[in-house]
Amino acid sequence: MSKKNTNYISIKESRAILKHNIKQMKYYESLKRRKRSVEDYTTTMRDSNNVVEIEGLKTVFFTDNGTVMSVNGVSFDIPKNKVVGVVGESGCGKSVTSLSIMQLVQAPQGQVIEGKIRFNTDDLGMDGDKKLAYDIVQMPTSELYKIRGKDITMIFQEPMTSLNPVFTIGNQLDEVLFVHTPEITPEEAKAHSIEMLKKVGIAMPERVYKSYPHELSGGMRQRVMIAMALSGNPKLIIADEPTTALDVTIQAQILELLKELQRSQGCSIMLITHDLGVIAEMADEVVVMYAGKVIEKGTASEIFHNPLHPYTIGLQKSKPLITSPSDQPLFSIPGQVPNPINLPDTCYFKNRCNRCIGKCDGKYPEMIKVSDTHYVSCYLYEKEEK
Numbered sequence: 073m074s075k076k077n078t079n080y081i082s083i084k085e086s087r088a089i090l091k092h093n094i095k096q097m098k099y100y101e102s103l104k105r106r107k108r109s110v111e112d113y114t115t116t117m118r119d120s121n122n123v124v125e126i127e128g129l130k131t132v133f134f135t136d137n138g139t140v141m142s143v144n145g146v147s148f149d150i151p152k153n154k155v156v157g158v159v160g161e162s163g164c165g166k167s168v169t170s171l172s173i174m175q176l177v178q179a180p181q182g183q184v185i186e187g188k189i190r191f192n193t194d195d196l197g198m199d200g201d202k203k204l205a206y207d208i209v210q211m212p213t214s215e216l217y218k219i220r221g222k223d224i225t226m227i228f229q230e231p232m233t234s235l236n237p238v239f240t241i242g243n244q245l246d247e248v249l250f251v252h253t254p255e256i257t258p259e260e261a262k263a264h265s266i267e268m269l270k271k272v273g274i275a276m277p278e279r280v281y282k283s284y285p286h287e288l289s290g291g292m293r294q295r296v297m298i299a300m301a302l303s304g305n306p307k308l309i310i311a312d313e314p315t316t317a318l319d320v321t322i323q324a325q326i327l328e329l330l331k332e333l334q335r336s337q338g339c340s341i342m343l344i345t346h347d348l349g350v351i352a353e354m355a356d357e358v359v360v361m362y363a364g365k366v367i368e369k370g371t372a373s374e375i376f377h378n379p380l381h382p383y384t385i386g387l388q389k390s391k392p393l394i395t396s397p398s399d400q401p402l403f404s405i406p407g408q409v410p411n412p413i414n415l416p417d418t419c420y421f422k423n424r425c426n427r428c429i430g431k432c433d434g435k436y437p438e439m440i441k442v443s444d445t446h447y448v449s450c451y452l453y454e455k456e457e458k
């Protein structure tokens with residue numbers, strides 16, 4: 073099937089898109105409003121050692137130009153007590169994947185249309201020898217409030233957008249506790265908040281407790297965000313480019329703090345970044361995304377010492393090393409990511425790949441298991457059929 077490679081849309085096409093979008097948005101919004109009992113959004117974990125299992129997740133945006141396939145059948149696990157790094161160029165669907173876990177995709181345009189997000193909760197007990205889990209995709213948002221902000225929390229790139237400028241840091245930290253532990257007294261909340269500020273390495277916690285967000289530096293604000301994210305003892309912290317806005321020294325301090333707290337508190341982190349250097353410092357496991365799909369995943373050691381997908385290999389080459397001569401230009405992968413509205417039927421990396429073989433003209437390559445932990449979606453690693 074040949075697909076048009078132009079952004080021009082006629083009035084007729086534009087009307088058809090609009091009609092289609094309205095129909096689709098109405099349909100998915102009505103699904104969210106339907107009455108559901110706990111059984112409708114209860115499932116079992118494949119492996120009770122995972123906090124989250126994402127399976128076949130598809131999240132789309134119905135836009136005036138057509139349907140954007142932002143997350144296009146993504147599957148990966150987040151094990152307990154591990155840091156899972158999600159890496160890929162800007163626009164590959166990292167943030168939309170994390171927003172899907174939090175049910176924060178901008179509706180009605182943005183909708184999760186397929187897949188499962190299993191969350192390992194202790195609320196539901198067991199089904200035989202399987203741990204019962206919530207399926208976040210099917211869960212009513214009113215129920216999700218029980219886990220969002222408590223069991224699963226988020227740290228964003230720019231803390232000023234998540235901190236409210238008109239309230240003190242103390243007010244905002246205490247508020248997190250009041251929401252999830254209504255029986256707590258204001259004195260207990262304050263003591264706990266100050267304790268959290270100390271834990272994230274803030275030298276004068278009492279003073280910062282009384283400060284307003286604008287009175288703090290970028291690094292301090294990010295520490296406050298980490299304190300907020302940790303306050304309810306979460307099982308999973310989603311950190312979306314948490315240090316991109318900070319300078320290099322502060323970035324290293326914040327990452328070190330995150331890693332230290334992850335270990336001492338025993339939680340998992342889904343660490344989103346476009347920077348492989350950050351992943352190398354932090355992650356136990358790595359998920360590499362390209363144009364809305366996972367193209368390779370494995371342990372950090374597998375991805376760094378034995379990268380397989382030509383895109384992962386390209387990403388590694390584009391990572392600056394301290395040892396690289398400063399006058400050497402950075403390698404960048406030539407070519408462009410395909411338009412997420414008009415994706416090809418073949419491997420999405422084909423137009424940029426320098427290792428294509430005959431099979432690459434065929435359909436999109438399936439995930440191939442290379443080891444128990446290492447998977448890649450590329451024809452180069454397909455075993456010959458017997």
Ligand SMILES: Nc1ncnc2c1ncn2[C@@H]1O[C@H](COP(=O)(O)OP(=O)(O)O)[C@@H](O)[C@H]1O
Pocket residue numbers: 133135140141142160161162163164165166167168169178181182412
């Ligand atoms: N609110 C939105 N409306 C339309 N398209 C969106 C929206 N948010 C994200 N997208 C699209 O979804 C794709 C994935 O975006 P995102 O997850 O933010 O990428 P990143 O990997 O940089 O975090 C991009 O093509 C982006 O343009």
Ligand code: SF4
Pocket residue numbers: 381382383419420421422425426427428429432437449450451452
């Ligand atoms: S499947 Fe083919 S085109 Fe795609 S990355 Fe592998 S070798 Fe390149």
Ligand SMILES: [Mg+2]
Pocket residue numbers: 166167168312
């Ligand atoms: Mg993003």
